Amino acid sequence: MKWMTTCREATELASRAMDQRLPLSNRMALRLHLAICKNCTRFNRQLQEMRRLFREGTAASDDTASLAPEARQRIESALQKKLG
Amino acid sequence: MNPPDARTWLMDHGDYLFRVARRQLHSDEQAEDAVQETLLAALSARDRYAGEASVRTWLTGILKHKIVDLIRRNVREIGLPLDEDGDEAVDLLFKQDGHWAEPLRPWGNPHAELELSQLRQVLTECADRLKPVMAQVFSLREVAGLETEEICKELNITPTNCWVLLHRARLYMRQCLELNGFSKVGAA
Numbered sequence: 001m002k003w004m005t006t007c008r009e010a011t012e013l014a015s016r017a018m019d020q021r022l023p024l025s026n027r028m029a030l031r032l033h034l035a036i037c038k039n040c041t042r043f044n045r046q047l048q049e050m051r052r053l054f055r056e057g058t059a060a061s062d063d064t065a066s067l068a069p070e071a072r073q074r075i076e077s078a079l080q081k082k083l084g
Numbered sequence: 085m086n087p088p089d090a091r092t093w094l095m096d097h098g099d100y101l102f103r104v105a106r107r108q109l110h111s112d113e114q115a116e117d118a119v120q121e122t123l124l125a126a127l128s129a130r131d132r133y134a135g136e137a138s139v140r141t142w143l144t145g146i147l148k149h150k151i152v153d154l155i156r157r158n159v160r161e162i163g164l165p166l167d168e169d170g171d172e173a174v175d176l177l178f179k180q181d182g183h184w185a186e187p188l189r190p191w192g193n194p195h196a197e198l199e200l201s202q203l204r205q206v207l208t209e210c211a212d213r214l215k216p217v218m219a220q221v222f223s224l225r226e227v228a229g230l231e232t233e234e235i236c237k238e239l240n241i242t243p244t245n246c247w248v249l250l251h252r253a254r255l256y257m258r259q260c261l262e263l264n265g266f267s268k269v270g271a272a
Binding site: 006007008009011012015016018019020038039040042043046047049050051053054055065066067068071072074075076078079082083 | 090091094098099102103106112116119120123124127128178181182183184187188190191194203207225226227229231232247250251254255257258261
């Protein structure tokens with residue numbers, strides 16, 4: 001491992017840390033980088049914010065969406081056909 | 085169960101299933117297909133419905149499989165050579181030495197300060213701008229909350245591909261959100 005992680009590499013680690021537990025060496029590298037880098041700290045925080053927004057914010061986003069009458073009609077016919 | 089039940093499903097749960105599908109497929113047309121395929125599959129399998137879960141839960145379970153099928157089909161249609169998908173746009177975000185090309189601006193609190201409808205619009209528009217395969221991986225992970233192993237298996241891509249796609253998708257999304265109002269709201 002290089003002694004210093006670049007921002008680009010740090011964003012890779014930060015991204016991956018959103019999906020799995022990183023190996024110790026990667027975790028250390030990320031933590032060291034974040035300790036001295038304002039931009040990457042911001043990036044890391046924004047990844048978490050993004051997830052929160054997508055999981056909560058969009059969950060309700062289609063509350064008003066409904067099947068178009070034509071689609072409903074089509075599905076009903078398909079079911080009808082299957083029922084024979 | 086008698087045949088009329090199928091129409092009751094459509095009446096009682098059609099819109100709900102449509103909304104679930106639409107959220108993950110980003111397409112009305114595909115969401116409609118998913119609902120149709122779900123109900124047809126449910127019809128074929130109605131003898132196996134044990135009545136333990138609610139009908140909605142049972143149908144939603146079938147829908148999840150249909151959504152993943154559709155997503156898989158999308159990827160095949162796109163036929164993207166995932167391994168060679170080099171990305172200049174990501175390169176532009178960083179300098180040669182690996183530092184950020186531009187400083188990142190703080191976001192404030194988008195949830196509190198943007199109108200909910202605006203917030204949703206920005207999120208959707210930015211997600212729509214991702215390359216299709218990236219959008220699929222991103223939405224399976226960040227919206228649907230699937231684990232990356234499941235995504236790899238479903239889309240038949242390697243874990244490395246998955247990490248790369250997610251990393252790029254997140255970089256783009258972040259950038260897009262910043263450019264579309266997130267950095268203007270609130271202070272640091």
